[in-house]
Amino acid sequence: MVRVRFAPSPTGFFHIGGARTALFNWLYARHMSGTFILRIEDTDRERHMEEATSVILSGMRWLGMDWDEGPEVGGKYGPYFQSQRDDIYGEYLEILRRNDKVYEQDGAIYFRVSREPQLIDDLIRGQVYRVEEKDFVIFRSNGTPVFHFVNVVDDVAMEISHVIRGEDHLSNSSKHVELFKAFGAPVPKFAHIPLILKTNGSGKMSKRDVGALVEDYRKSRFLPEALRNYLCLLGWSPKDDREIMSIEEVIQLFDLCDVNRNNARFDDKKLAYMNAAYVKSMPLERFLEKGKDLLPNFGGDEHYADQVLTICQEKLRSFEELNHFVSYFFDEEFEYEERAWSDLKKRDPLLRISELLEVIENMEDFSEQGLEEAVVKLAEEHAVKTGDYIHAVRFALSGRTVGPSFYKMIVVMGRERVARRLKRALSGK
RNA sequence: GUCCCGUUCGUCUAGUCUGGUCCAGGACACAGGAUUUUCAUUCCUGCAACAUGGGUUCGAAUCCCAUACGGGACGCCA
Numbered sequence: 303m304v305r306v307r308f309a310p311s312p313t314g315f316f317h318i319g320g321a322r323t324a325l326f327n328w329l330y331a332r333h334m335s336g337t338f339i340l341r342i343e344d345t346d347r348e349r350h351m352e353e354a355t356s357v358i359l360s361g362m363r364w365l366g367m368d369w370d371e372g373p374e375v376g377g378k379y380g381p382y383f384q385s386q387r388d389d390i391y392g393e394y395l396e397i398l399r400r401n402d403k404v405y406e407q408d409g410a411i412y413f414r415v416s417r418e419p420q421l422i423d424d425l426i427r428g429q430v431y432r433v434e435e436k437d438f439v440i441f442r443s444n445g446t447p448v449f450h451f452v453n454v455v456d457d458v459a460m461e462i463s464h465v466i467r468g469e470d471h472l473s474n475s476s477k478h479v480e481l482f483k484a485f486g487a488p489v490p491k492f493a494h495i496p497l498i499l500k501t502n503g504s505g506k507m508s509k510r511d512v513g514a515l516v517e518d519y520r521k522s523r524f525l526p527e528a529l530r531n532y533l534c535l536l537g538w539s540p541k542d543d544r545e546i547m548s549i550e551e552v553i554q555l556f557d558l559c560d561v562n563r564n565n566a567r568f569d570d571k572k573l574a575y576m577n578a579a580y581v582k583s584m585p586l587e588r589f590l591e592k593g594k595d596l597l598p599n600f601g602g603d604e605h606y607a608d609q610v611l612t613i614c615q616e617k618l619r620s621f622e623e624l625n626h627f628v629s630y631f632f633d634e635e636f637e638y639e640e641r642a643w644s645d646l647k648k649r650d651p652l653l654r655i656s657e658l659l660e661v662i663e664n665m666e667d668f669s670e671q672g673l674e675e676a677v678v679k680l681a682e683e684h685a686v687k688t689g690d691y692i693h694a695v696r697f698a699l700s701g702r703t704v705g706p707s708f709y710k711m712i713v714v715m716g717r718e719r720v721a722r723r724l725k726r727a728l729s730g731k
Numbered sequence: 732g733u734c735c736c737g738u739u740c741g742u743c744u745a746g747u748c749u750g751g752u753c754c755a756g757g758a759c760a761c762a763g764g765a766u767u768u769u770c771a772u773u774c775c776u777g778c779a780a781c782a783u784g785g786g787u788u789c790g791a792a793u794c795c796c797a798u799a800c801g802g803g804a805c806g807c808c809a
Contacts (some may be wrong), residue, residue, distance in 0.1 A: 427736065430736080432735060433734080472803070473805070474809095566742090576759090
């Protein structure tokens with residue numbers, strides 16, 4: 303029976319590297335129909351913060367990772383906060399005392415290491431041997447247990463079968479194997495996954511790096527499934543050319559032996575590309591729902607907002623830019639981009655606007671197709687390009703040169719609003 | 732410094748275990764082009780890598796060794 307755990311320390315942040323570690327644990331548990339446990343390693347009480355845990359819990363949920371045992375869901379191996387497991391740590395310390403594996407020095411309790419090579423049986427790296435040279439502290443002089451001790455005790459007590467964690471822990475594993483043996487407990491399989499390196503510069507990604515926190519992506523309106531998909535592919539691949547994958551597909555294919563051994567550099571451009579792919583392909587209904595959540599002033603006209611969003615989905619790369627992308631649909635006081643105007647004004651824009659305005663006001667077939675035909679006809683009559691009408695009129699209607707399909711935009715805005723804006727442009731600019 | 736892990740296009744990776752099908756495939760990025768409504772989208776094309784040196788072999792990206800480089804760990808942090 304596979305039992306894996308993600309064991310973060312509540313620091314107030316949810317690091318992208320931690321999220322990937324959690325994800326690989328979760329994927330492996332789901333792939334093997336095992337149990338995924340969330341355990342909060344809050345032994346360092348000086349740094350512990352109340353809300354710090356909820357940052358992790360909500361980040362996990364946002365990314366779509368559920369846990370079978372842990373905070374808020376419970377489980378028969380609890381409690382799942384290390385700060386509440388003192389009795390258990392005391393019992394395990396007694397085991398070591400009885401077997402004469404520990405001694406006291408300067409008020410701290412040290413564990414005696416064997417100085418024999420320890421086998422770290424790693425599903426990703428193979429069989430790694432390492433000698434632990436020095437005895438190490440397992441209880442501080444203030445009486446609190448340290449990471450190495452509680453981590454192993456809980457893995458034993460919670461019957462963890464596979465320890466999946468970052469490669470930065472590989473050197474710690476010789477300490478941990480010594481402890482497992484000292485408790486007379488079976489040593490779990492290990493899987494040390496590669497680290498995520500900074501986008502620029504050297505070293506692993508740290509909390510201070512731009513884009514290092516899951517919260518950052520959430521605030522920037524990334525789609526969680528896009529970030530999750532990208533993270534899956536950092537150190538793992540389905541071995542064919544698939545990249546955009548449903549989580550069900552990934553669960554089905556994921557295995558620890560297919561995880562890479564070398565570290566990966568985080569590439570925000572590829573993440574942005576994936577996010578755009580998810581935005582464009584998400585079901586319209588969900589797109590509309592999410593879009594309206596992010597539009598502060600669509601004025602209560604839900605039908606109009608739906609239509610605006612519908613024609614914008616194919617052009618949008620991220621929800622972060624949504625408001626800027628569509629604001630002029632709802633706001634009559636939109637700004638004109640001066641730079642765009644200077645390019646336009648050489649091509650008689652006011653003349654084009656007035657010509658198309660006249661047609662729009664009088665046309666019978668006010669539809670995409672009708673408009674397109676009208677513009678083509680006008681362009682032929684005046685021996686200019688259709689683009690001359692489109693550029694000038696789009697600018698008059700939106701103040702921009704970028705936007706959704708021109709004809710769709712006019713239909714959605716409606717004849718009345720379009721005429722009003724065009725007249726205003728003719729009298730103003 | 733000591734110990735551990737790693738090294739395929741700028742980046743993420745496939746191929747390495749089971750050597751020949753790889754003058755190395757895909758994606759992002761970048762550059763050009765086509766469609767379109769300028770931008771964007773979409774499509775096409777291009778650019779670009781087996782760290783180096785030895786060895787084993789008829790044959791090595793794939794196996795072995797060394798070197799170099801990168802990463803990590805060496806806390807009464809986790």
